[in-house]
Amino acid sequence: MAIVHAVVLALALVALVFLPCAVALFICADGVAARIRRRVREHRDSRALHRLDRTFSEQSISLAELDEHQPSIQQIAADLRRLDRQRFGVATRSKVWHAAVLLAYDDRLRLASRCLGVCEHLETLEGVDLEIERVRVEGELEAAGLTLRPAAPRHQDH
Known part of the structure; x- marks a missing residue:
């Protein structure tokens, strides 16, 4: 025992x-x-x-050939507006969809930044730092004349 x-x-x-x-x-x-x-x-x-x-x-691929296939700034802006709507709309239903939309959105932000000469660091950041950089780059692009979001409709009082 x-x-x-x-x-x-x-x-x-x-x-x-x-x-x-x-x-x-x-x-x-x-x-x-x-x-x-x-x-x-x-x-x-x-x-x-x-x-x-x-x-x-x-x-042997020349850079000139690659530049020919780059979309125009108008197409990039349209893509950014569409992806912006999606990331707050349908992309909230699925984490995978949301991640894909954010990747595409960041890719278009990089293209627009390259076209307009805006400095960005979207590839090197993660998490909250990436979110902050995304907002900063959006502000810089809008300051450079790119419209990312349509103006909110004004309601008239009757």
Whole structure:
């Protein structure tokens, strides 16, 4: 009987010692998982960039040819207005759809910035910093004369 009590006491002490470790591991698991996902994404992106670089080095493509296929600033502005409506409308229904719309919107913001000579850092930022940069770039583009959102209709009092 004393052996059973000793084993139970030993197991209780082991549980008491490892319980805080298990709780800490559970709490930190999200951060660890996020870091692993980010590293996998970075590795996948670097492999894709390496393949793209190898493809471009094997083929001779001139920059003039690439510029011919760039949409006009009017088309970019129309795309930005459409994507802006979508990111606050239909894109709120699905996280995947929302992420796709934001990627397309940021891509068009970069194109418009390049066309109008506005400095942007949308590719290098994440999270709240990306949101702030997006708002800053929108302001710079509007200051440069690009209309991103139609004017709100005025209601007349009767």
